[in-house]
Amino acid sequence: MLDGKWTTLIVRELLTGPKRFGELRDALGTVSPKTLTDRLRSLEHQGILTRTVYAEVPPRVVYELTEQGATLTTVLHAMLEWGERHPQP
Amino acid sequence: MLDGKWTTLIVRELLTGPKRFGELRDALGTVSPKTLTDRLRSLEHQGILTRTVYAEVPPRVVYELTEQGATLTTVLHAMLEWGERHPQP
């Protein structure tokens, strides 16, 4: 479910609260809009996050973890700890 | 580091002790020998497991987690718990 280069990182960003498309793109650094859209759609279809469109000008789209998505915190936290204890050379 | 369809499953199998190539292949079900080899080599190069060849006839090759690999238990355990709490429909 967390497969792919970006999926885990996207979930991590959303753990600290809802984010807009542009915020996610900036936080992830070098992800292309296509890839970000692909991954967000996949997570949405799996029920991990929701996509909310605000019909404004300019448009605003907010991504937010579902209850189920939020429960991934424990997994992400275990990964964080492992990464801190085993830094890459 | 755990990227790919099989990597996490391979590590999981090795958490319960060293395994031979054939044991891993059988435990994983439908993995092709090429893919299994690829993933094992990748994990070996990352220092997660060791590959030991016994020069016998027939040959025997044993894969075993390193100390570093064994510390992945906490991550795998968090994943296991999540999976049990969120079964797929």
Next chain:
DNA sequence: CAGCATCCTAATAGATACTG
């Protein structure tokens, strides 16, 4: 037994340009 060699497909991801 534990693979290696070779060829193939599918999916992820990136680059770039364009749009409601």
Next chain:
DNA sequence: CAGTATCTATTAGGATGCTG
């Protein structure tokens, strides 16, 4: 702003046959 469209590159994975 938040995408979409199109194209290309890379990689994971599979199928099949062969071998030390």
